Amino acid sequence: MNLSQIELLRVLQETNLNLSKAAEKMHIVQSAASRQLQMFEAEIGSPLFERQGKRLVGMTVIGERIMQEVAIINQAKNNIQVIASDYMDSDKGTLHIATTHTQAKYFLPRPIQRFRAKYPNVSIYMVQASPEQLITQLNTGKADIAICTEKVDEENDLVIEKCYEWHHAIVVPEGHPLCTGTITLQRLATFPILTYSFGFTGRSTIERTFEPTDLTLDIVLAAADTDVIKTYVRLGLGVGIIAGMAYDPLLDSDLVMRDLGDLIPSSYTKIAYLKNSYIPLFGQHFIEELLIAAKEFG
Amino acid sequence: MNLSQIELLRVLQETNLNLSKAAEKMHIVQSAASRQLQMFEAEIGSPLFERQGKRLVGMTVIGERIMQEVAIINQAKNNIQVIASDYMDSDKGTLHIATTHTQAKYFLPRPIQRFRAKYPNVSIYMVQASPEQLITQLNTGKADIAICTEKVDEENDLVIEKCYEWHHAIVVPEGHPLCTGTITLQRLATFPILTYSFGFTGRSTIERTFEPTDLTLDIVLAAADTDVIKTYVRLGLGVGIIAGMAYDPLLDSDLVMRDLGDLIPSSYTKIAYLKNSYIPLFGQHFIEELLIAAKEFG
DNA sequence: TAAGGTTACGGCGATCGTAACGATC
DNA sequence: GATCGTTACGATCGCCGTAACCTTA
Secondary structure (H helix, E strand, O other), X not given: OOHHHHHHHHHXXXXXXXXXXXXXXXXXOHHHHHHXXXXXXXXXXXXXXXXXXXXXXXXXXXXXXXXXXXXXXXXXXXXXXXXXXXXHOOOOEEEEEEEOHHHHHHHOHHHHHHHHHHOOOEEEEEEEOOHHHHHHHHHOOOOOEEEEOOOOOOOOOEEEEEEEEEOEEEEEEOOOHHHOOOOOHHHHOOOEEXXXXXXXXXXXXXXXXXXXXXXXXXXXXXEOOHHHHHHHHHOOOOEEEEEHHHOXXXXXXXXXEEEOOOOOOOEEEEEEEEOOOOOOHHHHHHHHHHHHHHHHHO | OOHHHHXXXXXXXXXXXXXXXXXXXXXXXXXXXXXXXXXXXXXXXXXXXXXXXXXXXXXXXXXXXXXXXXXXXXXXXXXXXXXHHHHXXXXXXXXXXXXXXXXXXXXXXXXXXXXXXXXXXEEEEEEEOOXXXXXXXXXXXXXXXXEEOOOOOOOOOEEEEEEEEEOXXXXXXXXXXXXXXXXXXXXXXXXXXXXXOOOOOOHHHHHHHHOOOOOOOEEEEEEOOHHHHHHHHHOOOOEEEEEHHXXXXXXXXXXXXXXXXXXXXXXXXXXXXXXXXXXXXXXXXXXXXXXXXXXXXX
């Protein structure tokens, strides 16, 4: 058993068990990868992969179990490298951030700008994805830190920090009936609604608010992305329910925003990272920067 | 970085940073170990060991930190091997049990005998140690399962199962004043006492019982081992406070035992193993055997 | 027939062991 | 002087790459 075999297993998973692709990723020729895999299986004493003919099409029971340990080893190995480079020069490195569109556009710009000013030698990679994907990004080591509102609860191997609290709000064109008068759930339900897709940016909170009532929202558009919602609100498709902080007083001055804090419970945007991952110094400072920005944001 | 370097680091710790001994344990010549260590430190970019001249005398800060990851990797690597051999033949293997004298002598014989009958091809190694050492045995991978009463609480990376409940009891020679009449803490405190050493077999419970009172026990002998206590009770040195199950009605018929369940809170003997360790099938069956024996024991 | 995987073989490099040396208790 | 660690050098064994071959979409 050796570390490159362990890594090969990880890479195999990432490539849907395609040995050729895996070999390429590891900068070795395909036959070499094939042999390494065979040697490892020989050492284990039973096959780790289900095969159809020669093709790898799945994992055996023992393969799955061993993969858990493989993941642990890879994580620890990666930690060692990060620790080492952090110790050598704690102002230099790479930070992979995974987040959703809303956070990327409305919350992160300021803290990231500040962070860049302090750490010009840290490269920041941002991956935009659905909240569900964010967890995968963390688990596969593709992201160091995830920032989002949904889904990052009760995950056992994640460290989760509350970042800031926010309310939903409606946006409507000027002159829309909802610009005046008290807003109630009943009244909202009489209009066509534009809001986030399932699993995005507090959509689950909206669901939970309406679920116990007899009302059903008439959702005519569900988008992952606030800007799409606003665009169609401008076209008069209906009432947008968006995250309050996604209303930009300058750019969105043609739209009227009204807070729904009294109707829909607040949502919390959180910071998450793997419990077992080593976060370098600059990463910890980045998190601090987020928390500072969060206070200004509230 | 490769696995033998990782292993070398672990072995170095086990040998008090003696490179020669470590090399021997790894079945390589000492110069090879020296080089491997250098290569690893070069890759990390800074020394992992404090040196006096050439001797390794301690670990640097980064060395300590990296050791945590090294331990994780070694554990996972070991798990892989156990998983593999468990899958190959789940009736064969080795079980390292760490426990204290009292458990080894009075509780374990029956379950171990039964287990041996079911699994003749599993070699059982028993290490007898102090409760404190048991934890170390688990953490260093020298023991798979620990059985004892003290110390195995609130350890974060241990899985702990309650095994059985027991009471303290006194043993005295026939005709001793304590053979008759009600036993109270006050009365106990008037006699010279023989009991377990600090940190052994419920000694802490005895301490906690007397602590809030004004009474102090006159402990004339503290032993790790029930048999030593009984021996000196027989010589008339005083009153033995032992674990109830350590009284053998046949062999100790010359002594009178009286239960202290009303005076001293019960103690619990627990089974402990590392949260991240893979316990092979026969190991799980061994634990079941313990729990069965525990019921008969109560 | 293209894509994925295995087998055979020669070459190169990593790592080992021997051995001589340096330093520290 | 015994123990512990480093450096130098030749030898070996593991692993890679090339290439031919097999098998299935």
